Amino acid sequence: MTAGRPYNRLTTGARSQLFGETTMADLGLRPARLVVQSDRRLVREALAAYFSDARGFTVVGHTDTPHGLHTLCALGRPDVCLIDVEALTARTVRTLREIRTAFPGVDLVVAYTSLSLELLAEAVRAGVTSFVPSSRGLDAVLKLLRQRTRRAHTGPLTAPDGQALTDRELGVISLMSSGHTVSDIARLLRISPHTVDNHKRRVYAKFGVGSQSLAVSRAIALGLVEPPKTNGEARLWQPGQPPLAVVCGPPGPVLNQLVQTLVGRGLPFVHARSQQPLHQDHWARWHRGPVITVLVDPSDRDWLLPASLDTAVVVVQSAQPDLAVVTDLLATGARAVVHADDVPDDLPEVLSLISRGYVALSAGHATELAGWMAVRHAERGSGMPDLTAREQDILGLLAVGQTIRQAARTLGIAAKTVENTQARLYRKLGTRNRAETLTVAYRLGLLDPTSTSV
Template sequence: MTSSELTVLNLLGSGLSTARIAASLGVTTCAVEACKRGIYRKLGVVSQAHAVARAISLGFFDHHRPLPDSGRTRPEVVVVHARPGACRDRVAETLLACGQSFAVLRDSAGAHWLQWRRGTLAAVLIDPDPGDWQLPARLGAPTLVVCSVPPDLAAVGDAVRHGARALVWREDVPEDLCGMLSLMCRGYFTMTALCLDAFTAGIAAHPPELTARERDVLDSIALGHTIGQTARRLGITAKTVESVQARLFLRLGARTRSEALIISHRLGLVDRSRAEGP
């Protein structure tokens, strides 16, 4: 697969819609759809969930990282969107020290001129509120989140769900910020140790316990089955499958079948040998 296809496949596994993927990558929805068709053709599948299931079976999500693009070693402009304070000052000082061009904006209304600027943009948010995510979405810019207080699983998970591609603890900003921005703009996902610890500790502390029926539905999703196929396979109604699937998503913290597969795979709930289509 091409680096673009691997990147889109990874974002599909995160449960992002076509429109959200397009906004994150700064491309059109038509370009994303074309990339998805290429992925489906190469994997021999016909749906998003089936593509993720086949990718899991092939080991794509075990060690996958988007391939770096040597043409994008650092962003041309970093947009810092945060309220005044010591943490924002630290970010600005660090960007100045490494010679990185940046702009500090209070809200998305002042970002109109950036939409016409050529070159790679990156966004930095500090302890973002829900409304703060409008700016990177409007710019189509990859986003790094700075945590000014020790993060927990909820904070890290919320940032990732909103499309953050990097997370850094405020104490690590002087040492790691510029390097992480460079990695992020080359297609990598990265976070500093404190953020990663919060994420992994939270997962380990709350392992999901699935019922037998939920496991049946999860296995069927991993096989690329539709709701109707799952109902026939299990001898139950489609409405029952939808109800069980909704409970499964709730337990896993997933929003889509693809995201449920990725989370289950990372938690060891999906046997790779069974995550293959017929």
């Protein structure tokens, strides 16, 4: 997830008024917190992805093991656990009884392929709330979960106990998994580096680990850290409507020229004089055409504006940006980068392109970027990174938190060899540090979550 940029295409109130829907917010309800457990990775990740997109649910984690389920219940404060089993067994029933005893407020829902009447009776006595056969499909599971959770979720979450992760701690571990440093996290969350260190220490204590890389491994294995969602949903608008530009930037000649260009071309725009997100009922949210935020020389705080509207972003730079600046802006979320001198001639056409889903760069920057990507592609090769046996061994040791010296002793090789192999891993995976390497490796399937004890 990306700190400070929670994209939502329409606000809850706007969506319900536009389409006559009744939302959880309208009813004074909060989303139900869901944990998924299945020893089948494809099923587990598919269920987590499905319910992440389902209205009324927040997936706080997923795991493959009963122990991982217990850990997630302690850390994630779920309202309901969805347990997928091919066949209900006595061992599964014992696990469910332990979960019910430790977390009496959590609903237990079992999706099964087969079960016996004897074990069904045992599971009911163990505290399982509901059962649904897998053969009935996802819609039946969703309907059952909504029935189970509709009654329970008025008002805010209860305060976490000493073991549960707070929202801030979840934010810190997510940023750690993306390779951010302490200073990066402090800047993005607008807290001090000392506070970040305190959050990290509490996360380590709750996970029972002693290093950042092992904390990231545990978080990924428990499904607490997920790949960021792409901002790909299309805003619902009426065909043929022109794009609305929401303009934000410091007063000066660049901003003046930008506004004059929009006025001269007859393009609708809003001048957002504050860096704060637009309030919920601002008319810009109701524009039935595409909405694009135009930021002039943006600071970190300026990105709150497009985050609140979930719009594409065009950045106007008063100085000629080099490739490093352009790539950084693209990584932050910009769809186009325009030099101030090119605004009168190019900005209207750029807005049109962006509104139709394109990315716009100057020919010079596009050529430079293509060359850089060709070099990276040559370095990494095509498709899945091809790791040697030694690289795979060292990746596995990184995942369990071993230092370079510990890995060297485990493998009976020199510490320098481990360092060199680790550097090759970073190059092949396109990463900068251990935490980011483990995140990428898990997502590519190069590491199995079951390879770390959770």
